[in-house]
Amino acid sequence: xxxxxxxxxxxxxxxxxxxxxxxxxxxxxxxxxxxxxxxxxxxxxxxxxxxxxxxxxxxxxxxxxxxxxxxxxxxxxxxxxxxxxxxxxxxxxxxxxxxxxxxxxxxxxxxxxxxxxxxxxxxxxxxxxxxxxxxxxxxxxxxxxxxxxxxxxxxxxxxxxxxxxxxxxxxxxxxxxxxxxxxxxxxxxxxxxxxxxxxxxxxxxxxxxxxxxxxxxxxxxxxxxxxxxxxxxxxxxxxxxxxxxxxxxxxxxxxxxxxxxxxxxxxxxxxxxxxxxxxxxxxxxxxxxxxxxxxxxxxxxxxxxxxxxxxxxxxxxxxxxxxxxxxxxxxxxxxxxxxxxxxxxxxxxxxxxxxxxxxxxxxxxxxxxxxxxxxxxxxxxxxxxxxxxxxxxxxxxxxxxxxxxxxxxxxxxxxxxxxxxxxxxxxxxxxxxxxxxxxxxxxxxxxxxxxxxxxxxxxxxxxxxxxxxxxxxxxxxxxxxxxxxxxxxxx
Amino acid sequence: xxxxxxxxxxxxxxxxxxxxxxxxxxxxxxxxxxxxxxxxxxxxxxxxxxxxxxxxxxxxxxxxxxxxxxxxxxxxxxxxxxxxxxxxxxxxxxxxxxxxxxxxxxxxxxxxxxxxxxxxxxxxxxxxxxxxxxxxxxxxxxxxxxxxxxxxxxxxxxxxxxxxxxxxxxxxxxxxxxxxxxxxxxxxxxxxxxxxxxxxxxxxxxxxxxxxxxxxxxxxxxxxxxxxxxxxxxxxxxxxxxxxxxxxxxxxxxxxxxxxxxxxxxxxxxxxxxxxxxxxxxxxxxxxxxxxxxxxxxxxxxxxxxxxxxxxxxxxxxxxxxxxxxxxxxxxxxxxxxxx
Numbered sequence: 001x002x003x004x005x006x007x008x009x010x011x012x013x014x015x016x017x018x019x020x021x022x023x024x025x026x027x028x029x030x031x032x033x034x035x036x037x038x039x040x041x042x043x044x045x046x047x048x049x050x051x052x053x054x055x056x057x058x059x060x061x062x063x064x065x066x067x068x069x070x071x072x073x074x075x076x077x078x079x080x081x082x083x084x085x086x087x088x089x090x091x092x093x094x095x096x097x098x099x100x101x102x103x104x105x106x107x108x109x110x111x112x113x114x115x116x117x118x119x120x121x122x123x124x125x126x127x128x129x130x131x132x133x134x135x136x137x138x139x140x141x142x143x144x145x146x147x148x149x150x151x152x153x154x155x156x157x158x159x160x161x162x163x164x165x166x167x168x169x170x171x172x173x174x175x176x177x178x179x180x181x182x183x184x185x186x187x188x189x190x191x192x193x194x195x196x197x198x199x200x201x202x203x204x205x206x207x208x209x210x211x212x213x214x215x216x217x218x219x220x221x222x223x224x225x226x227x228x229x230x231x232x233x234x235x236x237x238x239x240x241x242x243x244x245x246x247x248x249x250x251x252x253x254x255x256x257x258x259x260x261x262x263x264x265x266x267x268x269x270x271x272x273x274x275x276x277x278x279x280x281x282x283x284x285x286x287x288x289x290x291x292x293x294x295x296x297x298x299x300x301x302x303x304x305x306x307x308x309x310x311x312x313x314x315x316x317x318x319x320x321x322x323x324x325x326x327x328x329x330x331x332x333x334x335x336x337x338x339x340x341x342x343x344x345x346x347x348x349x350x351x352x353x354x355x356x357x358x359x360x361x362x363x364x365x366x367x368x369x370x371x372x373x374x375x376x377x378x379x380x381x382x383x384x385x386x387x388x389x390x391x392x393x394x395x396x397x398x399x400x401x402x403x404x405x406x407x408x409x410x411x412x413x414x415x416x417x418x419x420x421x422x423x424x425x426x427x428x429x430x431x432x433x434x435x436x437x438x439x440x441x442x443x444x445x446x447x448x449x450x451x452x453x454x455x456x457x458x459x460x461x462x463x464x465x466x467x468x469x470x471x472x473x474x475x476x477x478x479x480x481x482x483x484x485x486x487x488x489x490x491x
Numbered sequence: 492x493x494x495x496x497x498x499x500x501x502x503x504x505x506x507x508x509x510x511x512x513x514x515x516x517x518x519x520x521x522x523x524x525x526x527x528x529x530x531x532x533x534x535x536x537x538x539x540x541x542x543x544x545x546x547x548x549x550x551x552x553x554x555x556x557x558x559x560x561x562x563x564x565x566x567x568x569x570x571x572x573x574x575x576x577x578x579x580x581x582x583x584x585x586x587x588x589x590x591x592x593x594x595x596x597x598x599x600x601x602x603x604x605x606x607x608x609x610x611x612x613x614x615x616x617x618x619x620x621x622x623x624x625x626x627x628x629x630x631x632x633x634x635x636x637x638x639x640x641x642x643x644x645x646x647x648x649x650x651x652x653x654x655x656x657x658x659x660x661x662x663x664x665x666x667x668x669x670x671x672x673x674x675x676x677x678x679x680x681x682x683x684x685x686x687x688x689x690x691x692x693x694x695x696x697x698x699x700x701x702x703x704x705x706x707x708x709x710x711x712x713x714x715x716x717x718x719x720x721x722x723x724x725x726x727x728x729x730x731x732x733x734x735x736x737x738x739x740x741x742x743x744x745x746x747x748x749x750x751x752x753x754x755x756x757x758x759x760x761x762x763x764x765x766x767x768x769x770x771x772x773x774x775x776x777x778x779x780x781x782x783x784x785x786x787x788x789x790x791x792x793x794x795x796x797x798x799x800x801x802x803x804x805x806x807x808x809x810x811x812x813x814x815x816x817x818x819x820x821x822x823x824x825x826x827x828x829x830x831x
Contacts, residue, residue: 021763214823309831
């Protein structure tokens with residue numbers, strides 16, 4: 001998909017909520033919450049449960065939620081359903097009625113659904129004034145179930161100190177809220193109180209619980225209007241907003257100019273000109289790559305001798321560092337020239353081979369250019385000249401074979417030497433090595449010896465062959481030929 | 492029709508042509524091609540080490556090329572270099588700004604870099620003669636937070652920023668060599684190709700871009716995600732790219748086919764992807780999520796084959812060693828865990 005022309009500045013009335021990175025998550029959860037509460041179409045049975053001396057309205061058990069999730073979201077593993085349910089609870093969409101811990105338990109624990117007013121998608125960022133009003137209100141109500149927990153009492157004490165000057169205002173607001181609450185129906189109040197408490201459990205979590213409202217600071221900064229007045233849970237307008245230290249006024253996105261669109265057009269034209277490979281070829285290449293390397297992937301195949309992380313045996317690392325490579329490692333050199341050169345032992349072997357063919361200057365040139373690209377800037381010019389003298393100048397001691405076009409380009413580049421002056425030449429030489437010397441290297445005795453771990457002891461090999469013959473003869477005497485063949489085939 | 496209108500129409504029709512060209516090469520999906528292959532068996536990785544020492548959220552980690560040392564950055568204002576095998580802290584570097592968001596280890600092992608809300612990339616020399624780790628360079632020019640940085644060598648480093656650009660710096664002189672502009676949203680993450688000739692960036696405009704380091708141009712753009720791309724990595728063969736996004740999915744894009752090959756998603760995964768890394772062969776993709784877990788995907792069959800559960804808060808970063816032996820996860824719970 002080419003660059004979208006999504007105009008970030010199209011907003012005046014842009015959906016502020018859509019800017020929140022969690023909005024996608026909230027919409028997905030809300031989708032589930034709607035379905036799970038819909039009793040007409042396979043939702044969970046929300047009912048009143050008789051407990052001890054009272055009735056508990058509008059609840060459902062944890063295991064019923066787990067079952068529903070497994071059935072309706074095709075989840076096979078209970079643990080996964082609990083994990084998902086706990087995520088939903090952590091964001092405050094469901095909550096246990098008897099404690100503050102927002103996780104889902106697969107048992108008879110009773111849960112209630114949160115009121116849409118309190119949903120996180122409404123972008124609540126409740127100020128401490130709201131929290132103070134809430135805690136204060138709780139102390140005014142003479143109900144055992146509304147008693148403050150220790151951490152809440154501590155929070156209240158701290159807020160009283162912080163808001164000492166406007167405590168009267170907060171107290172008045174709390175009284176007003178308490179009055180409104182008292183007017184409500186008893187059952188309705190029970191439900192609302194628990195929902196309000198669950199809301200605060202999300203925004204002012206119990207110490208030790210994860211705060212799901214914490215935002216990645218990289219995302220915080222992008223808020224469109226960080227200076228906006230944050231809405232209060234209790235409808236309180238507060239003038240003294242704290243300025244966030246990390247919010248910067250967002251730049252109004254500038255309108256695309258003619259030059260912008262022209263640049264886009266030339267970019268799109270280059271894209272169009274690009275040769276796209278067929279999907280089937282690409283898929284095949286991916287498959288064969290992974291297949292080839294899977295035996296070297298410690299997450300898929302057990303490494304030999306043993307994974308140094310399991311059992312603290314570091315032999316594997318010692319072997320990798322040694323210049324005496326295992327057959328397994330040598331086999332990898334055969335995958336591609338890039339792989340062979342990645343391994344220092346492979347590089348050495350290939351260099352030795354090239355020396356025997358009197359063409360080592362190619363690899364030495366390639367290595368010199370790789371090194372040049374990593375040099376500090378002030379050394380680049382001198383080094384580039386040295387490389388030119390060694391490999392390309394007339395009468396160079398390690399003269400490499402370049403086509404005239406690359407030669408011309410390179411000598412031009414050397415007028416203003418930089419890190420990439422030899423890029424064309426390097427690519428040319430690499431292709432040359434790949435198509436020519438590399439395949440001969442793989443067929444060479446030196447490589448084959450390492451690959452097959454051949455030791456130059458022909459006598460013992462013959463000795464082994466004779467003893468094998470003796471063995472088969474003696475076995476042949478006691479087995480039928482069919483069984484013997486079977487044995488031979490399976491060995 | 493004004494000139495602007497005409498230009499816009501031209502751009503639109505080119506986009507349609509490109510979509511058609513991509514459709515034309517779409518002769519077989521990855522699913523079809525791999526239908527004969529079996530899913531990789533259930534992958535069960537265990538926590539082998541837990542690295543304790545940070546006092547606040549860990550935002551980033553990066554392995555050294557020796558597969559044993561790694562560096563991590565935390566909002567407690569420290570950069571810690573760990574010998575992950577012994578769990579010893581090799582260096583604990585105090586930072587000037589505690590709002591750090593990224594860290595990187597140089598391939599040579601001689602330097603580490605970090606940056607964040609200070610809009611700068613600070614380079615630290617680990618091998619100073621007197622043994623003290625000091626700031627070597629402070630690369631300042633970005634007008635937004637530093638979201639990611641990766642060394643090309645001891646002389647050059649690439650950074651991505653919240654100012655929507657990526658920059659190639661010369662470390663010695665502390666100057667900007669190339670500015671890669673084009674993204675329409677904060678750049679969140681970058682990854683360098685195995686051959687060091689190109690790099691990819693993922694941004695909050697939901698696109699990933701492939702850049703040519705030498706030419707300074709954007710070569711390709713990949714869309715399809717519905718929200719910010721938080722994490723990006725190269726497939727080990729260097730021909731494909733994997734991304735992780737706030738839309739709860741990961742995608743695999745192929746550079747040669749110039750389009751998306753496959754999406755890794757599940758109806759029970761609701762939260763954003765924060766970090767991503769392929770296993771050595773590329774057959775497995777490990778992705779860290781906001782729901783405190785890491786999921787392991789079979790990259791070809793697009794099925795979940797494992798879960799790393801053990802963190803008590805969001806997984807913010809993940810990395811697989813160069814030798815493929817282990818993976819490290821860092822979390823907002825202030826711990827790093829090594830798994831295999």
